[in-house]
Amino acid sequence: MSIILGFIYWSTIVYKTQQTDDDINAEILELSKVYEDKGYPGLVVLLSERIERLRPGDPTLYLLTDHRYQPLVGNIAPWPKVARDVKEGWLEFQLEADERQGGDREFTARAKTFVVENRFNLLVGQGMKDLTTLKALVGRALILGLILTLALGIIGGFMMRQTLKSRLGAINLTSRKIMQGDLRKRIATRGTGDEFDELAVNLNSMLDQIEHGMEGVRRVSDNIAHDLKTPLARLKNRVEVLKMRVEQGSEEEAAVDQIILEADGLLATFNALLRIARIEYSEQRKGFKKVDINSILYDLEDLYEPLIEEKGQTLSVEIGTPMEMFADRDMLFQAFANLLDNAIKYTPQNGQIVIRSFQSEQQWQVEISDNGPGIPESEYEKVVQRFYRLDQSRTTPGSGLGLALVFAVLKVHKLDLAFQDNHPGLKVIISANPREISELERTVNEVRSSV
Known part of the structure; x- marks a missing residue:
């Protein structure tokens, strides 16, 4: 857009300048014919008549001087103190206006000069006030047009961005759920x-x-x-x-x-x-009902406490405020039991296992941590796959399906599973966003009402 507007500006000014040059050339052509027909006296008479007919503010300029550039006839004086333009005698200069020119005290003029019989110097030109004004007007108009174009471009870009964000946001949201x-x-x-x-x-x-x-x-x-x-x-x-x-x-x-x-x-x-x-x-989640998560943790403590004591380990349970959600209690109990069973299996004698739960406005969370060998961070995403086992656990009984079952249960319940280094050992984090839990409850109720 800047290129287009720049071309408009350039072509407008060039056109006006060319028009001025054509007018000056026409004047010079007419004066040269008079000089050929009537000589120097006829030229002086014609210049004097034309100068007399000029009205205040008229841009036409005449000046006839002798070979020393002393003024003889003209409406400007003295001869402009500028170097001659090498291009066919054209020159531009600044002049002080007299009362006959009117308007601004100083103005730019464009003129063409030539020598008459090697004795006289003739200058014919025009004031460029109109062209200067036109330049300013066109320049301001183009700047405003560019600003308007920029504003429309920003608004259009913002609207396009919002449209793209809306369409791509839906695709990204679905993609995240698929992932x-x-x-x-x-x-x-x-x-x-x-x-x-x-x-x-x-x-x-x-x-x-x-x-x-x-x-x-x-x-x-x-x-x-x-x-x-x-x-x-x-x-x-x-x-x-x-x-x-x-x-x-x-x-x-x-x-x-x-x-x-x-x-x-x-x-x-x-x-x-x-x-x-x-x-x-299990798409319909038929066995889902209100379940207190903390009650499951208490049952786990009662069930596994004898085994933990037998292995010489200690179990610490830190239960926070009651946490309820729509769930299949047997499924969740199996998932938590698998996690606790893994902690017991890999925690050494005299090791410590901690079960902790707490709730905030953003989420509720259950943590099962131990001080066993842990899992390398690079393996976190792989251990929930079916039949995947770490190299150090291949000699121990198991099929590599325990965490895969846990992951399947938590996914059905819209719960998140994460692993962290416990320094030493492993910390398993099960968390839920209250909004996701509310959405799950609404989905279960809708399915039941439709059935």
Whole structure:
């Protein structure tokens, strides 16, 4: 826009300057014809007549001097004290106005000079007051136009930014929910057919493909667990029958006991897989009701206190104000139990385990911390994946599904799971935003009312 406005300014001033030059050239042409026809006396008479007819404020300038630049006839004096312009005798200069010019006391003039018979110097020009005024007017108009353009650009940019923020905000909000694990979320379209709708359609198609692929992988693992659970249970029963037929205290009995132990581990793994699948697909949250989180923590303390004492550990429970939410109590109890069981498993003898809960205006929070070996920060996001186990824990019993089950339970309840270094040990943080809890309660009530 600056380039366009600059071109307008330049072309306007150039046009006016050219018009002035054309007028001066026309005057000079007419004076030269008079000089050719009537000589010096005729030129002087014509100049005198024209000067007499000039009105105050008329921009036309005449000056005839001798070879020493002494004025003979003219309405300006003396000869301008400026260097001659090398371009065809053109020059610009400042003049003091007399009473006949009127207006400003000083003005800019543009003139052309030439020599008559090597004896006289003739100057014909025009005052540039109109051009100067035009320059100022056009300059101010263009500056105001540029300011207006800038203001409109800022307003338009702000409006466009708000539009982009609104459309992209909806996409980002949905994307965050999808990243949190809710693959069923889709980006809403407005039906306008614009680029944002096209982007939303493409992203939704991509999400459909991803969800379909992940559902296939989940169903394969769930079907394997379901299909193998029954024959594995039969195998265990037959091995237990076989145990009754072998001699007690023999090597055969020890081998059978080991087979039964391995079968129990496999059954526990399959049960955990099926449990996770049921949790992930429990869309209606039928078992949800008002639950006091602190009561679950007290029950955990009562249940695990004998085991903690047996291992020579200490358990400290710091319970804050009552915290209630819509939840499946059995699911939450299982999730908290898995976390506490991990803390007991990896905390050394004489170690300390702390359960702490508190509530603020922003959120409520439950912490389970220990002073065991902990988890490297780089592994925090991986330990909630199915069958993922740290290298140092591969020699201990387990299937790598405990934290995956915890993550599935908390996701259904819209709770956040985080890990922190306890220096030493690990601190597991379960937190909830009251707004999310209220939204969950509203969703559960809507589902129940629709059913």
